Amino acid sequence: MLKKILPFIAIVLFAACNKPNTDINQFKWLEGKWEGNENGATTFEEWYPIKGTTIMGTGGVYSEKDTLFSEKIRIELTDGELYYVAAVPGNPHPVAFKLIKSEKDSTTFENPQHDFPQRIIYSKNADGSLYARIEGKRSGKFSKQEFSFKRIN
Secondary structure: OHHHHHHHHHHHHHHHHHOOOOOHHHHHHHOEEEEEEEOOEEEEEEEOOOEOOEEEEEEEEEEOOEEEEEEEEEEEEEOOEEEEEEEOOOOOOOEEEEEEEEEOOEEEEEOOOOOOOOEEEEEEOOOOOEEEEEEEEEOOEEEEEEEEEEEOO
């Protein structure tokens, strides 16, 4: 009997250990204004203080005074799971990416059904800077975009 139960217990323990942390406060380190430079354009993200089970933000790219891209972003707890949700002009609805991996200074969100990206990854570097990467398949080929930000406040 014990031989039949042990594999089941191992699977349950493995699943419990691999479940991402669903505490919204793990993203407190994102709060503030972040700025970077990609190919001569300024990239930015701004995350506002956590309210309840949500942290709101904005992000985008501008060159001189022209906004090239902007989005409203948030990380929220919904039905016991954390999601990164992006509202982008031109998309009829916001797109949600489920938290699939959460470590001390790194987090990964995923939505395999989205056209591009399918994954959004954030990590905090040892120097306090922020690294973000979006990745997935685009036209059948793996593609990624990387962003480096420094805190400006």
